[in-house]
Amino acid sequence: MKEGPHIAPVAALIGDPARANMLAALLAGKALTAGELAREAGVSAPTASSHLSKLAGGGLVSVVAQGRHRYFRLSGADVAEMLEKMMGVAARAGHLRTRTGPKAPALRKARVCYDHLAGEMGVAMLERLVAQRLVTGGDVPRLTERGEVAMAKLGIDVTRLKGERRAVCKPCLDWSMRRHHLAGGLGAALLERFFALRWARRDRASRAVVFSPQGERAFERLFVL
Amino acid sequence: MKEGPHIAPVAALIGDPARANMLAALLAGKALTAGELAREAGVSAPTASSHLSKLAGGGLVSVVAQGRHRYFRLSGADVAEMLEKMMGVAARAGHLRTRTGPKAPALRKARVCYDHLAGEMGVAMLERLVAQRLVTGGDVPRLTERGEVAMAKLGIDVTRLKGERRAVCKPCLDWSMRRHHLAGGLGAALLERFFALRWARRDRASRAVVFSPQGERAFERLFVL
């Protein structure tokens, strides 16, 4: 008993609904201002300020002041992964939203998970990458030689990815699908590529990723046998 | 904003120090009685009872009544993984124990992480498995053909492992080492084997794994080039 790091203070930070909403908003990966986060959480500015200083003090978010704005973001990918994992547990344990918003279908289809693609399309993408033997299947994905060629053809600098400290492929459990999608450097690079190719864009106000009709067709063509 | 499962209730459950201590104790993988958990958490029996009913209601632990005892355990591996991940974040954010107990060195050396080996020896084991090409290195481990042979020789039923729904190999971030050790079905099978071979035993009162001198020698021999 009483060994290891203290998880209670960290959990307590996430345990307040207002702060949890802020963190969930930051899961989209963008940096947000204090005001935006206050609106996300549905609290007044002073309350938000208090919450944010606690989150920063607890090391969950980092701040950068820019002019009269203060931009907050998750302090690292590990925090994002932890939050996603919590969503998985929460979903299994039945802590679902009773009132699902109008955005729910769009979010279920495709959304940003920190910096990579999640939802039906994210899961489908990983499945097809495996089916085409571009990444290995089974427990944990891993880029094959065929995969490296294919990714390079897509305009992704695989050599750079492999040189980074960050893992190239990581599985990330999707709370809406209960299956894995692709995270890690490659997952991030792919999503970035979709944006650059104008196949998709981010919804301004949520984590949803909106594919254009042409983009979706291209996506289908790319990842179909 | 306001999408996905509610993480706040789950986090709030973990956010109380008494409950966090209980969950940390359950991370050892064993089922514990209400009384034991009350002692772990340092609270009275009524308080513990209240906490435990909340944890059970929140889906984090499951209960089974046996005679006049009620045994509690984590409701699944996903909860354990989430807790480990939180420990990683907490460690990085500086939420370390100020008073490290006498068991700390033993725990740092080898301990149970839900059902597999963690600590220095856990990290070393994965490293050497990779060095000997029994599992692939890089981002995520994966059992090689050589590895399957070696594990079978150790007395592990690899075919059974591969048939199970659970992943064979999984990386698990070690909060004390800040590196990965081996989780998943294979990680659990290996630890189980060490116990069966009497190379090691569990400390009765903590998560520590105590290797016998002979056991440690055998472990060294096994995983050294």
Next chain:
DNA sequence: GCGATGGTTCGACTACCATCGAACTATGAG
């Protein structure tokens, strides 16, 4: 310079929840 906007600090209020003692129920040992 001045007003406007973004953010923080302060103080007061409120509500919730962890805590324990005491009483109660249930199982097991003899």
Next chain:
DNA sequence: CTCATAGTTCGATGGTAGTCGAACCATCGC
């Protein structure tokens, strides 16, 4: 049946933390 142990329920208490309004500080645009 009787006593002891394990655990829960109830009620009272106290501390803590979330909340907001008002005042205050900083930056930007003019």
